[in-house]
Amino acid sequence: GQQLNQSPQSMFIQEGEDVSMNCTSSSIFNTWLWYKQDPGEGPVLLIALYKAGELTSNGRLTAQFGITRKDSFLNISASIPSDVGIYFCAGQLGLQGAQKLVFGQGTRLTINP
């Protein structure tokens, strides 16, 4: 089946540092999505990417949809304590009706103050 390889699996950084994580796939997706999950909560959508090559920002977050449609990265600049959590990439195939998202394994971000 389809799989997304997300790396790194975990990161331990100092507050203020920049963060970079990425996802690769053997399959092509029409949409790439990045989610963040806080402890005890469901994932929350951070950024959605709809076109190959697209670069999108949301505050300190920047994500890109790879030109081959098989990869994506997420960068977080100047990390702060509330950035702690698990970040998931997800690929979406269809554009209408019920969707099947394929999720990466997640990147657990820990920030040392």
Next chain:
Amino acid sequence: ETGVTQTPRHLVMGMTNKKSLKCEQHLGHNAMYWYKQSAKKPLELMFVYNFKEQTENNSVPSRFSPECPNSSHLFLHLHTLQPEDSALYLCASSQAYGYTFGSGTRLTVV
């Protein structure tokens, strides 16, 4: 109330119990989903409903029984579960791009 609401937030049940998880969405979405999230595993799709019709059952054991009475409500009926079924169960809904997730039900089977 807005978004996707799941109840209960926490559930502890014995292996012989019968319980149900409830999900309600107030977003006007047409599709709803159940996912299982276990430690150190990717999110696992369990069931997909589109316009209250089940469109996918991802080889889920019959001890998990979904019910979708309308496009806004989704249930997961549980019976004779195993300890390895302990996990966070997430409900989500969608209309076009991406999902909106609920906060999940943390299930512990003892």
